[in-house]
Each structure stands twice: as C-alpha cells, then as structure tokens.
Amino acid sequence: MRSEPDIVRELREAEKLGLLKGKTSLVYRDSSVLDDSGKGSDADVDSSFSSVDMFFEEPVDRDELFRVMVESTSDLIAITTFSLNPRYVYVSPSHEKVMGYKPEELIGKPAFDLVHPEDKKRLFSLAKRYISLKMKGLFGERNHEISERFEYRVRDKIGNWRYLESTANLVGNNIVFVSKDVTERKRFEHQLMDLKKRFEDVAFSSGDFIWEIDVSGRYTFVAGGVKEILGYTSDELVGKTPFDLMPRDEAKRVKRVFEEVVSEKKPIVNLENWNLTKDGRRVCLLTNGVPILDETGNLLGYRGVDKDITERKRMEEQLRDFLDNANDLIQSVDSEGRFVYVNKSWLRTLGYTLEEVKGLTVFDILRED
Structure with a gap:
C-alpha cells in the first residue's frame, strides 16, 4: 500500500x-x-x-x-518588506529552534542585520535588481513572479554563523523566504575541500608520481614528480593509459596483470613495470594502487602511486651480473630449502642446468655418502 x-x-x-x-x-x-x-x-x-x-x-x-x-514545518519561513532594507513582518517559530531567536525578537528588525557582511553585498544587489525590475513593470500583477534560490550565512543568537539555503518569492509588497539550515552539509563540504587541498599539496610536493585512472584505465588525475620521472606534464598524461607509456611487450604483460586485478577489484601491490620517458629513456616504476568504489561497490577506477626504482633495478642487475660471473659457488634458498638462485659457477661445477634446478631443494642434491 x-x-x-x-x-x-x-x-x-x-x-x-x-x-x-x-x-x-x-x-x-x-x-x-x-x-x-x-x-x-x-x-x-x-x-x-x-x-x-x-x-x-x-x-x-x-x-x-x-x-x-506553517508552524508545524521545520523549514524557516519569514516574510519581509520589499525594500533595500527589508524588515521582518513575520517569522515562523522554527527560527527559535534553529537560530535561537523568538519570533517577537525579530519582528520589525532589519533582515540584513543578521546576514554575514560578505553575503550582505550580494543580497543587497539582488534586492536592488528586483526593485528596479518591479519599477519597470516586468513583474505584472501576479504573485510569485520572483523565485530565486541562494545560499548565505546568518548569525544565530549565540553568535555563530549558520548557512541557510533559501528560496525567495515576491508576494505583493512582501518577500516570502523559505529556508533550510544547511550548516552541517556546508561543514562537511568544507572538510572535504580541506582534505582535497591537503592531498593535492602532498601530491604536488611529492617526488613520486601520483595518479588516478577511470574504469577504462585512462588517467583522470596526475600530480607529483611525473615531469621529473617521465618528462611529461600532468596535462599531457590525462586521457592516456599507463600502457601508452610502455614498450609493446611490457604493455601486453602489464595489461594482463592489470585486467586480472581489476576483475576482482583487488589492490595493485608492488607491480614493477618498465616505461619510456618522453625522450625515449627506459625507466622502471613500482606501482601500488587501491580501487575506487561507489556506494554500491561498483568500480570507478584506481588511485595510486608510482615510484621510480630505475636506479635500484640497475644496481640489482649489476649485483646479479657480479654474482653470475663470480668464481665462487653461490646459491640462495627460501625457508623450505628450495633454490631461488644459483650462479653459473654453481651450475658448471655441479653439472646441473638452470631448468633442472627449478623446484629442487638442497636436500635433493645431497649425497647420502
């Protein structure tokens, strides 16, 4: 029903x-x-x-x-004179609950006295424009010819500024204001703006490459040290995909990994990928990111950070080259004794190929005698 x-x-x-x-x-x-x-x-x-x-x-x-x-509604309803200095002629009881003023405390008082100085100029300009239009006869005889929605701040009885969202309607020689207290909503919006500003400040001062991509994988936000790392400006990368910056084979490999992660809405964790800078140099990035979901769990995109680990990779390659060509037998095993690395001298001395070593443990090659 x-x-x-x-x-x-x-x-x-x-x-x-x-x-x-x-x-x-x-x-x-x-x-x-x-x-x-x-x-x-x-x-x-x-x-x-x-x-x-x-x-x-x-x-x-x-x-x-x-x-x-009127008196049973939670909205703030007020009627003022229609002038450059409007005065209250009616105030609903809901003002006492929201603003702290009893109706009799406001009747006859100038409405602009409670308005924030910065907003007062704007409201005064609106009143001046309406009076000018009415004098030119553009409103005719019908009521409710003016209908304007706006936000402004008013001072409550204890001195705090509250945000009101109001609709003003001209009724005869009066203006009827129907307002909602949106202070909490505005406070929440300001908190979000502060967080966004803080994030952007950190992003722009960071040496890392900070990004957001949409569900199709295209950059929607780029900040941080992207210019220093890849040679591109933020504006040049917005609209591109990460795969556009990679060598062809690397793009295929990383795209497969990315599609698997996206299909399960999982975070991207320590994904190493090689990219080409604007002048053609190869750089290795370490990518970490988290999914962006809407309130119903639908994937909107990803947000994350790329760190330039090119120098670290070069040092690792130099170390591996040194170990590979050392005369000593060098091996590395995991916690279960499985080989994760053996050098060329080890293979040559013990007579194994690299393929044969894969999956073996140190116990598999020990002789009983």
Missing part, C-alpha cells in the same frame, strides 16, 4: 492534535479508481492520490489552518 501524500499526513496530525478548529472529515479520492457511477473511490487504495477533499462539519478558520501548517 503506498503512503499518503505529505499534505494528507500533515492534516491528519493537525487533526489528531486538535489544532484544527471545527470538526473535520478527510476523504481522499483517487481518480484512477472508479466505482460503477464513475466516481472516484474513497479510503485506502494502492495507488497515488489525485485529490484530497476536506469536509468541515463546522466552519474552519482558514487563516488558522495556514498557521498550523
């Missing part, structure tokens, strides 16, 4: 609390459900309501009804 319309629920609550003068009967009609006479059916139906009829067994003060509806 679908829920009742908001207006129906609000009127029901007002009726239960005895806030409506006179005895009322609420009937809800759905034009999509017709009886034999062609009239809409009453009461509960599993569809949206198209109309609400209110039958008052006793006369109802419609001003009272309006007051109940």
